[in-house]
Amino acid sequence: MTATEVLAEAGRRRTFAVISHPDAGKSTLTEALALHAAAITSAGAVHGKGDRRGVTSDWMDMEQARGISITSAALRIDYSGRVLNLLDTPGHADFSEDTYRVLSAVDAAIMLLDSAKGLEAQTLKLFDVCRARKVPVITFVNKWDRPGREPLELLDEIEQRIGLRPTPVNWPVGIAGDFRGVVELGTGGEGREYVKYHRTPGGATKAEEERMDAEAAAKTEGGAWDQALEEIELLGEIGAQYDEESFLAGESSPVLFGAALPNFGVGELLGTLVDLAPSPGPKADEKGGERPVEAPFSGQVFKMQAGMDKAHRDRMAFVRVSSGRFERGMVLTHAATGRPFATKYTQQVFGSERTTVETAYPGDVIALVNAAALSVGDTLYEGPKVVFPPIPSFAPEHFAVARAKDAGRYKQFQRGIAQLDAEGVVQVLSSDVRGEQAPVLAAVGPLQFEVVQHRMAEEFKAPIELANLDYTLARRTTAEDGERLHALSGCEVLRRRSDGELLVLVHNKWRLRVIEREHPGLVMEPLLAGGVDTGE
Structure with missing residues (x-):
């Protein structure tokens, strides 16, 4: 395939993450996007009702039981001549390290805001990471069908608290909790076409849309329409129109209003993503250069996951394709070891469903099966050597000593701990003093420990007991200062x-x-994640 063809295929790709504070509706939006793109025929809420199934992207037993996303999921959707690679992310702050890794594999992000809560702690942190990694953000104000705040108030909060200039591309008609529809503004802010939404039973299928001009909208909605027009005029006066340059630079964010559960405004969000989100571009390498999109194949592992197929207990490495054309069966070079890596078993994952991948292009996410030799951050390449910068680890705040409950299953214990460490489920620390039989697990949040205990018992048949340690901070040091x-x-x-x-x-x-005051010369450096200092 020629460089021109690779560039054309890359131009069709949109690779993005869905990120927000817990309970803002990420997994629900993931399903709604797949539904509108005709990738699935019926959406299920996070907690399935009646005969409705659980969320497509939540495949782990604990996720389905708790109704939260614990691990990120990769979904490929073909829509309007484009290939959308949607990376759903964990729905709880305790699993934010997985979210940070996902942000290294995307070209844009959809940030959800709860219409009643606005910017929350996790949302603020994720905006900082997106800004540090220069990831453009499209904002979707969710749950407008429930009581919430004034739309202008939410826009003001975005600009004042995080310095991101909001540029609405639609505007709600009806206050939060009385959602009638939206005025489509487009990217020029000049539109006035009204889209009125009608619910479908349980929101399991696409919401019905009724389009009308301004005159018909005024007759139908009365005062709510007049108020929307007044607010839109105010937006024009303050210069809140979309600007491509500032959006791609991470200085402004297109804003849409909707409600994911009844599928209100989801179709317009898809269209905005296709039209505005950037396609894959050159990726910076470890030496400060760039790997062009049209160069021979290269990709980086951003996630490891085992146990997705209970029948086979295989281990999958999720790789973001950075350049070139991938073909199943090609032999790549593992940059960390210099050894060849065969790609006979390569798949794409849609929730818990798998399909074999024959070809892939920049922006695509492929899953390499039985990838025991790979770890998060590893580079694979063909042709001229390239090594991409490592993906930083997050600063842990919770620590516990793990021990096998059954000494007779010590080998299974060792294998399970090593695998969970390689996947990045937790960080595993060790020392000669504690020994290999008592590793220290380091986590961002305590729910990570629950996942470890669940998987060690169910997957590796090696139940563990945990003893919490009284530490809350971790710093990087040197061998010389470590002894002191x-x-x-x-x-x-x-x-x-x-x-x-x-x-x-x-x-x-x-x-x-x-310690810093009494021993000023000792090295104790804060840990970084994506350019964001996570230390005190």
């Missing part, structure tokens, strides 16, 4: 298995400040 720090009270030095880096665990920020 280990001798101080209130801290402990361990080695991260995944990369051999030394971390010093500290009881709390007050103890950290005392």
Whole structure:
């Protein structure tokens, strides 16, 4: 295939993540997008009702039981001549490290805001990461069919709190909780066509849309229409029109209003994504150069996952294609080892369903099966060597010692801990003092420990017991300073298995400040994630 053909295929791709604060409706929106793109025929709520199934992207038992997304999911959707690679992300802050890894594999993000809650803590953090990684953001104000805040108030909050200029491409008719429809503004802010929504039973199918001109809308909606027009005029006066340059630079965000559960405004969100989100571009390499899209194949592992197929217990590496054309069966080079890596078993994943991949292009996400040799952040390539920068680990805040309940299943214990570490489910720390039989698990949130216990018992048949440690901070240190720090009270030095880096665990920020004051020369560097300092 020629470079021109690769560029053309890359131009058809839109690879994006759905991110937000917990309970804002990410998984519900994921299904609604798939429904509108005709990828599925019936959407199910997070908690299935009646004979409706669970969320397509939530395939893990714990996800279906709890009604939250624990692990990110990759869904490919063909829509309007484009290929949409949708990466759903965990729905709980305890699993935000997985979200950060996903953001390394996308070209744009859809950020959900709850119409009643606006910007929340997790939303603010994710905006910071998107800004640091220069990921353009499209904002979808969700749940407008429920009581909420004034639309202008929400726009003002976005601009004042995070410095992102909101540029609405539609505007709601009817206050939050009395959602009639939207005025389509387009990217020039000049439109006045009204789209009125009609519910379908349970929101399981596409909402019915009735389009009408301004005169018909005024007769139908009365005062609600007049109020919407007044607010739109105000938007024009303050210059809130879409600007492509500022959007791609991460300085402004197109804003849409809707409701994912009844499928209101989802079709317009899809259209906005196709029209405005960028297609894949050159990817920066470790040396500061760039790998052009049309160069020979290259890709980076951004996620490892095992247990998706209970019948086979295989391990899958999710790879974002960065350049070139992928063909099943091609032999790639594993940059970390220099060894060849065969791609005989390559799949695409739609929730828990799999299909074999024959070809893929920049922006696509492929799943390599039985990829035991790969880890998160690894580069695979063909042709001229390239190594992409590693994906940073997140700063853990919870720590626990893991021990096997049954000493007779120690081999299964070792294998399970090693696999969960490679997948990034938790970070695994060790030291000569504690020994291999008592690794320290480091997590962003305590729910990660529940996932570890569940998978160790169900998947590896090696139940574990956890003993929490009284540490809340982790810092990077050196071998020389690690010995001095280990001798101080209130801290402990361990080695991260995944990369051999030394971390010093500290009881709390007050103890950290005392150590820094009394031992100013010791190295204790904050851990970074995607350019965002996660330290105190």
